[in-house]
Amino acid sequence: MRWLFVRGNWGAAFQIGAVYVGTIVGAGFATGREIVEFFTQHGVYGLVGICISGFLFIWLGTRIMIIANRIQANSYKEFNEYLFGKKIGLMVNALMLLVLIGVTSVMLSGAGAVFHEQLGISYQLGILLTGGLSIFVLTYGVKGLFGVNMFVVPIMIFFSVVLAIEVIANDATGLLSRPEIESHSAKWLISPFLYSAFNLTMAMPVLVPLAKEINHEHTLRWGGFIGGGALCLILFTSHISLSALPNVERFEIPMAEVMKNFMAAFYWLYILVIYGEIFTSVIGNLFGLERQLKNVLKLSSISIVFGILSIAYLISQLGYGSLISFLYPLFGYMSLILLVLLARPMKR
16 A cells, blocks of 8 residues: 555655545545534534544544554454454454445445435436446446545535535524434434444554554554544534535435535536445445455456345335435444454553
């Protein structure tokens, strides 16, 4: 991964931050659906949850990279064996494999939702087209595609900030208009920990080998701060925008609806950005899964990718909103132990 970094610690830190953001920003994040699920449906309490998540992204994302750098881990498998021990680490790695397949299914269903809800085209066509394009790109190489995030992520941050400013200027009461949840419900407090645990687990396959390539810990610290801070900014601004959308829970692609209402001139460009994030996430997941399974299965790369996509296609038929509402919280609970282990004092 040395080709990712430019000379100079600050250049490397900003690129680490961009890769961190690009890894986590996938279908649910880009469309706003997972932000609604974990934060916006809780109204003002969602803002508190976003602050907690932002802190965890900065703190624990940085710790993942520093630990990986100190033990010189080549992959998340070695990282998990360090955290959990070899026996439990083996089970955790198998579990992560299943989670990655589940997330790939969510990404495919997100692509179908974009086609159906925003373009008026068949949900099935959106999924099949995305799967076909993924196979085509993986056949001819994937290196250039990872660089797309370096272009898409800044555009997404720009739109998130500008859209939030536009919403505040036109509907300042939108943020406070959502009904408050019952005071005895703890769901709003659990949500940021589930959300952070799940996303940090998904970021590990990229952050761990990336950290091994960096010589200075302070570069990793600044990279984690920049990436975690940018994620918090996107969450905060997206929450503000989504809070102004009536019945936000019923939309599969709520951020597109907000864009349509407040910045219609940029609507189609934003749809392209959303689809770009979904597509790069699908490719990234398939690439990682193919690399893992090729060491176990005596099959060609194209056969493995086709098999993964076939399984993901079947799961995607459950629907985008349903998958995010069920799978993401479930994966969050499964990942909570990672947060606990990461929070332990680090060995030097």
